[in-house]
Amino acid sequence: MFYLLSGTILTFSVLTITSRRMLRAAVYLLFVLVATSGLYFLLNYQFLAAIQLTLYAGGIVVLIIFSILLTGHISEKFKNPAPWKLWMGASVFIVGSAVALWALLSNELVRDTGVEEVQIDMHLIGNQLMGTGKNGFVLPFEIISILLLASMVAAIVIAKKENN
Amino acid sequence: MIDFSYTILIPLIPFVVFLITGLLGMKWKPLVSGIIGTIGMGISFVLSLFAAYQYFFVTVADGYHAIIPVNMLWLSFTDTLQIYMGILLDPISVMMLVVVTTVSFMVHIYSLGYMKGEKGFQRFYAFLSLFTFSMLGVVVSTNIFQMYIFWELVGVCSFLLIGFYYDKPSAVAAAKKAFIVTRFADLGFLVGILLLSYFTGTFDFDKLTQPGTSLFAGIAGVSFLGLSGISWAMVLIFMGAAGKSAMFPLHIWLPDAMEGPTPVSALIHAATMVVAGVFLVARLFPIYHFQTPGVLVFIGYVGGFTSLFAAVIAITQNDIKRVLAYSTLSQIGYMMVALGVSGYGGEQGLGFMASMFHLFTHAMFKALLFLGAGSIIHSVHSNLMKDMGGLRKYMPVTHFTFLIASLAISGIPPFSGFFSKDEILAAAFQSNKFLFYVEYITAGITSFYIFRLYFNIFWGKDTKYKHIPHEAPLNMAIPLIVLALGAAFSGFIPFHNLVTSNMKPFAIETNFLIALPSVAIGLLGIAVAWVLYKKENDLSGKIVKRMGVLYTATFHKFYIDEIYLFVTKTIIFNYIARPIAWFDHNVVDAFMIGIGTMSMKFSYKIKRLQSGELQQYAFVFVAGALVLGLSLLYFFGSH
Amino acid sequence: MIQGISIHHFLIVSTLMFFIGITGFIIRQNLITILLSVELILNSVVINFLVFNRYLYPDQLQGHFFSLFIIGVAAAEASVAIALIINIYRRIHNIEADNVDRMKF
Numbered sequence: 047m048f049y050l051l052s053g054t055i056l057t058f059s060v061l062t063i064t065s066r067r068m069l070r071a072a073v074y075l076l077f078v079l080v081a082t083s084g085l086y087f088l089l090n091y092q093f094l095a096a097i098q099l100t101l102y103a104g105g106i107v108v109l110i111i112f113s114i115l116l117t118g119h120i121s122e123k124f125k126n127p128a129p130w131k132l133w134m135g136a137s138v139f140i141v142g143s144a145v146a147l148w149a150l151l152s153n154e155l156v157r158d159t160g161v162e163e164v165q166i167d168m169h170l171i172g173n174q175l176m177g178t179g180k181n182g183f184v185l186p187f188e189i190i191s192i193l194l195l196a197s198m199v200a201a202i203v204i205a206k207k208e209n210n
Numbered sequence: 211m212i213d214f215s216y217t218i219l220i221p222l223i224p225f226v227v228f229l230i231t232g233l234l235g236m237k238w239k240p241l242v243s244g245i246i247g248t249i250g251m252g253i254s255f256v257l258s259l260f261a262a263y264q265y266f267f268v269t270v271a272d273g274y275h276a277i278i279p280v281n282m283l284w285l286s287f288t289d290t291l292q293i294y295m296g297i298l299l300d301p302i303s304v305m306m307l308v309v310v311t312t313v314s315f316m317v318h319i320y321s322l323g324y325m326k327g328e329k330g331f332q333r334f335y336a337f338l339s340l341f342t343f344s345m346l347g348v349v350v351s352t353n354i355f356q357m358y359i360f361w362e363l364v365g366v367c368s369f370l371l372i373g374f375y376y377d378k379p380s381a382v383a384a385a386k387k388a389f390i391v392t393r394f395a396d397l398g399f400l401v402g403i404l405l406l407s408y409f410t411g412t413f414d415f416d417k418l419t420q421p422g423t424s425l426f427a428g429i430a431g432v433s434f435l436g437l438s439g440i441s442w443a444m445v446l447i448f449m450g451a452a453g454k455s456a457m458f459p460l461h462i463w464l465p466d467a468m469e470g471p472t473p474v475s476a477l478i479h480a481a482t483m484v485v486a487g488v489f490l491v492a493r494l495f496p497i498y499h500f501q502t503p504g505v506l507v508f509i510g511y512v513g514g515f516t517s518l519f520a521a522v523i524a525i526t527q528n529d530i531k532r533v534l535a536y537s538t539l540s541q542i543g544y545m546m547v548a549l550g551v552s553g554y555g556g557e558q559g560l561g562f563m564a565s566m567f568h569l570f571t572h573a574m575f576k577a578l579l580f581l582g583a584g585s586i587i588h589s590v591h592s593n594l595m596k597d598m599g600g601l602r603k604y605m606p607v608t609h610f611t612f613l614i615a616s617l618a619i620s621g622i623p624p625f626s627g628f629f630s631k632d633e634i635l636a637a638a639f640q641s642n643k644f645l646f647y648v649e650y651i652t653a654g655i656t657s658f659y660i661f662r663l664y665f666n667i668f669w670g671k672d673t674k675y676k677h678i679p680h681e682a683p684l685n686m687a688i689p690l691i692v693l694a695l696g697a698a699f700s701g702f703i704p705f706h707n708l709v710t711s712n713m714k715p716f717a718i719e720t721n722f723l724i725a726l727p728s729v730a731i732g733l734l735g736i737a738v739a740w741v742l743y744k745k746e747n748d749l750s751g752k753i754v755k756r757m758g759v760l761y762t763a764t765f766h767k768f769y770i771d772e773i774y775l776f777v778t779k780t781i782i783f784n785y786i787a788r789p790i791a792w793f794d795h796n797v798v799d800a801f802m803i804g805i806g807t808m809s810m811k812f813s814y815k816i817k818r819l820q821s822g823e824l825q826q827y828a829f830v831f832v833a834g835a836l837v838l839g840l841s842l843l844y845f846f847g848s849h
Numbered sequence: 850m851i852q853g854i855s856i857h858h859f860l861i862v863s864t865l866m867f868f869i870g871i872t873g874f875i876i877r878q879n880l881i882t883i884l885l886s887v888e889l890i891l892n893s894v895v896i897n898f899l900v901f902n903r904y905l906y907p908d909q910l911q912g913h914f915f916s917l918f919i920i921g922v923a924a925a926e927a928s929v930a931i932a933l934i935i936n937i938y939r940r941i942h943n944i945e946a947d948n949v950d951r952m953k954f
Contacts, residue, residue, distance in 0.1 A: 063873030
């Protein structure tokens with residue numbers, strides 16, 4: 047299952063950035079996101095997987111598709127990128143992956159031994175998210191909510207037609 | 211023992227009135243503020259009279275004692291540095307309470323008429339109350355720090371009141387001048403206070419003025435530039451006193467302070483600001499006398515010089531308020547002289563007693579003079595003597611009261627000024643002949659200039675007036691009459707039984723050898739003024755011509771203002787400020803501007819890097835991150 | 850913890866995904882595609898967080914919550930970015946990154 051999912055992820059990632067039709071790229075991204083949520087299921091993070099599906103796949107991708115429809119023609123094809131850009135991208139990809147993978151594989155990642163795996167249920171998530179104690183996340187939670195509000199306002203202000 | 215704690219109401223009532231009229235005044239008719247202020251002041255006045263009666267006549271038993279009915283801890287910094295706020299009653303503070311509340315009350319009543327219809331009537335009353343409050347605070351302070359607080363409040367209030375007509379540039383300038391000059395002097399005062407209390411460890415007047423105290427052992431041992439620490443402290447404190455009392459050379463603000471409304475001038479001159487300096491010296495008199503007799507002599511000479519100097523200037527001034535201003539300077543000089551020549555205790559303390567006596571009588575007749583002048587200005591609409599003449603027919607009450615005040619200030623018996631001035635002269639005669647002669651001559655000049663004023667205003671030719679001058683309305687006339695009674699009869703108060711340097715009564719006898727010549731020179735001054743100004747003639751013009759340069763110099767107040775301007779503008783600006791400005795501009799600024807231009811030029815060279823190509827940026831960013839990651843791995847990796 | 854799959858498997862996937870995103874960011878002209886690349890990058894990071902959480906510190910939930918927050922931030926970022934893109938499109942009728950260089954020096 048893991049190999050299937052990761053194969054999907056990688057394939058569609060590559061397709062996303064190489065597709066020359068914008069709408070297709072967006073749909074490929076949708077596949078990537080769905081496959082990623084599958085990975086979360088594998089890791090036993092059901093809540094997060096659900097969030098990923100609804101928010102990312104359902105929300106963001108739809109938003110992006112809307113904006114594609116607003117700003118261009120579906121049939122429009124991209125020009126091929128300039129060669130120097132291709133070189134730049136390829137070199138970054140090769141060098142970067144090489145460095146990161148080398149760093150990754152040359153280090154042994156050791157698990158904390160002798161600890162109980164935590165059982166995630168909604169009560170726990172809710173308590174920790176709103177908690178103020180040791181494992182509490184109420185402060186980042188509040189900050190995120192302010193950020194969301196701010197970006198909402200900003201999006202409206204930026205995108206609305208200027209009346210001049 | 212009588213409970214004096216009610217005396218705290220005397221300063222508090224004006225303060226409360228200030229808050230009420232200041233905050234709510236705009237909501238009412240202007241007159242309401244005036245009436246509230248006057249009633250509040252009246253209550254304070256009655257309370258002070260009552261307190262004085264109780265203090266002087268009920269508790270008598272072998273002299274008076276300082277009583278502290280209220281003293282509360284205000285600030286507690288450390289165990290040793292604690293600041294109290296309280297009420298100190300001793301003969302001089304009780305006397306000052308009476309003086310301040312009397313004059314202030316009269317000014318309040320008077321202003322109801324004088325300021326009627328002025329813009330900012332409520333503001334005026336609020337400031338008057340605050341001014342009175344701060345002056346009362348100075349008077350009753352139990353410690354020198356509390357005094358300093360109120361002292362500064364007095365300065366602020368004088369600023370506010372002198373600059374009352376804030377849309378008039380000259381008034382604003384005068385207010386600033388008064389504030390800056392006194393502030394400058396207060397700097398000395400503050401340093402003096404700090405010196406004194408640092409070495410003695412206390413602020414309390416009670417402890418500081420104890421004769422024979424050993425508190426000063428520490429400070430007397432320190433010396434700086436040839437003077438002992440205590441002398442420095444006392445000289446600096448006197449500097450503060452000189453600023454408020456307008457002693458030479460810090461007197462320049464006082465004549466300009468005439469820009470304020472006339473009742474304010476009366477208040478500043480007679481009862482509050484200028485006598486604060488005298489009061490301060492009197493308050494600290496035991497220290498001056500026992501620790502630093504040299505400084506006391508210095509104070510005497512400053513006072514003597516100021517009194518002569520100001521009297522001479524007063525002869526030539528044409529603005530009646532200015533004449534009175536210089537006359538105030540001169541009279542304050544008298545008080546300082548008296549303190550300067552005084553000893554401590556019994557007959558030795560004659561000068562101290564005379565100084566306080568003169569302060570009292572001067573408050574009466576000088577307030578009267580100013581209020582009289584105010585009522586004249588009110589009806590003639592001019593400050594200048596040449597616009598007046600023959601007013602005695604139009605303004606009988608003002609004329610009569612003004613005459614009484616003039617006789618009082620000239621020292622003609624039986625009016626009050628005679629008694630106090632005579633005792634000052636007697637005290638000077640006992641201990642310092644030079645100062646005696648100075649003051650003796652000044653007495654003559656005083657009666658000359660004041661009667662020059664009197665004859666010019668009330669006699670002389672009948673000027674053609676645009677409006678017929680009218681007598682002051684009743685609410686202005688009443689204070690004049692009350693103060694005239696004070697000016698006429700306050701000389702009979704037995705001060706030598708009440709207010710003395712060591713709070714014990716002593717006996718005095720009139721020394722006719724001094725009294726008669728002093729009356730004579732007063733009369734002589736009047737006679738000269740009579741000859742020169744009674745009838746229209748050109749005698750005075752001729753004399754002016756004969757005097758030439760001397761007259762011009764005097765007319766320009768001996769160019770003291772110009773000297774100040776020269777010192778500040780030419781010397782300080784040109785030789786100190788200019789080079790510093792040059793340095794700042796050409797070295798400090800140039801360096802900074804140089805850095806700015808350098809980086810700007812450099813950035814022009816490299817701005818091509820900012821291509822605006824988003825992807826290029828991303829590439830550089832990632833490449834940088836990779837390099838950073840690699841180097842981290844290389845240096846800190848486990849291999 | 851999945852039997853037979855080590856932490857490195859996951860990490861390799863996320864690394865590759867990350868650099869694919871970066872490459873897309875660099876080679877694509879269209880602003881929306883760039884946005885898609887950014888989403889890829891963010892997702893790979895989320896995977897990293899979760900894997901570390903699950904494999905190394907299974908008794909805690911920090912990674913889980915940070916993933917949650919990253920998704921929130923991604924939503925915020927997407928909304929603002931799309932608003933900007935629409936605004937740019939209105940002005941220059943074009944959303945090519947090369948044409949948006951008014952702010953250079």
